[in-house]
Amino acid sequence: MTKGFASANDMEEKTISFTQVGEGLYAFTAEGDPNTGVIIGDDSVMIVEAQATPRLARKVIECVRSVTDKPISHLVLTHYHAVRVLGASAYGAREIIMSDTAAAMVEERGQEDWDSEFDRFPRLFQGHEEIPGLTRPTTTFSDRMTVYLGKRRVDIMTLGRAHTAGDAVIWVPDQEVMFTGDIVEYHSACYCGDGHFGDWEETLMNIAAFEPKAIAPGRGDALVGEEMVAKAIASTADFVNSTYKPIAKVVARGGSLKEAWDACRAECDPKFSDYAIYEHCLPFNVARAYDEARGIDTPRVWTAQRDKEMWAALQG
Template sequence: MAKAFASAGDMEEKKISFTQVGEGLYAFTAEGDPNTGVIIGDDSVMIVEAQATPRLARMVIEKVREVTDKPISHLVLTHYHAVRVLGASAYGAREIIMSDVAAAMVEERGQEDWDSEFDRFPRLFQGHEEIPGLTRPTTTFSDSMTVYLGKRRVDIMKLGRAHTAGDAVVWVPNQEVMFTGDIVEYHSACYCGDGHFNDWEETLQNIAAFEPKSIAPGRGDALLGEEMVAKALESTADFVRSTYQPIAKVVARGGTMKEAWDACRAACDPKFSDYAIYEHCLPFNVARAYDEARGIDTPRVWTAERDKEMWNAFQG
């Protein structure tokens, strides 16, 4: 009998934290589950990341209503993954913003990603019957755009490929706070199955160049203060390097995917085995790193069938 995905048995609800990361800025976090950012402007609220379902989105809204009664006008989605975008309908935002690349990826592989993630993370998709369909943006941008929530300026931009080809970050300049999506994680494994290993570290350096005072990462605790920010940026870079470099060496000598798996585990297990979703991410990360090291620049589309074939091959 095939072994279930590592996250399939994780059905315990996570403890939610709602942490202030700047004046009128909050990070909704849940012990390694996907995070959501909240930006309160003069007249309305911007949400960063929608959550996987309307049910989970309502948990975010409940926290928002503890600090403001202003309407939610904008929703920014940093990339296309189902666990980030399919709760969008709950917010009733008049604008849903994505990068042009992320929007194209919704059309190219959004349904396949939804189908595959549904099996990978059953707990996150409880209440999935409410999802009206794929989440598509009302507004896209190529490089950057600025939104004013009254007098509050919010800059949304692409700083490079990393977690996906379409990653965006959200920068609030008057507080020097950034919402990074899954480009940055804290004590949580990076999911690299749709990533770009050779670009990721430069993108992290581009984030560091802003000298953020705080960061709301994609997963894990809010990063408060420059010391914690620097620590998370380096640990994320270390995770990406430690995953890719041993696999690239295996590929260079003509080694197999199973040899790449063993090499990656030898490098990463001692440092990262206690990170959230580590075992879940590992096979997807190895498969993508193996492809990238062989010169495949565009990540192959994950489908429910490919997920299972890859998972079973590694378990064997």
């Protein structure tokens, strides 16, 4: 039976959790939907990831208001994907921060990504009429920058390519907590359609080197405690490698994209088929891994048309 496209059939509302991951630090999670982080400083609040629409952003704001009445001053976007950034206007933050590379990707492929993701995630884009346009940063950085929320120090940095070429992480040293965006997932498939398989594990090791006591991942439950952190980093690396390695072998012998698909499923289905958005991600991941294994370093731009063509070829 033909599967519904991406997450088009997933219209059931998810249960929201708002979990404390450190003093004044929270993770907004929703059963595998995109997560948002909250960092409360002395005088104001920093949000990490905006959600897909102002409607969803207001759900985050409701949770923030349950723990603080301080104004939201900063919004950090770990990368350019539409489901992460298009709710930005709801927060009224005076600074919107992205890496230089992520900001460039907004200009290069932001509209195409919006059009593509709109069809992939119809539930997340309910209320899309409120989105004022592409979200662009007010502040960018190359390798690292530091923001002080009063006395609370927040380090924003790039640690390597992974989910995209422009991924940023946010480190709160006084609590040894990291917000990783989609570099780390927990019991949720990694979306690798714009990823860099060859770099991803090293970037995960760069995260592990901080020895975080907690992580707010891109999707899935908040990771509190060093054991949970290590488990999630290891499972993320396993997912990425289990996707890429069988596909690289197919490419090396001159095999087809469909053969790569079959090889990836044989490796990944037994381990990851119960992960959130697994079937959604799989065709995009296979297509990108097949390209990377053939030496295509820069991920090709996904468009709504390319999405459908690829889906029909693999998942149809």
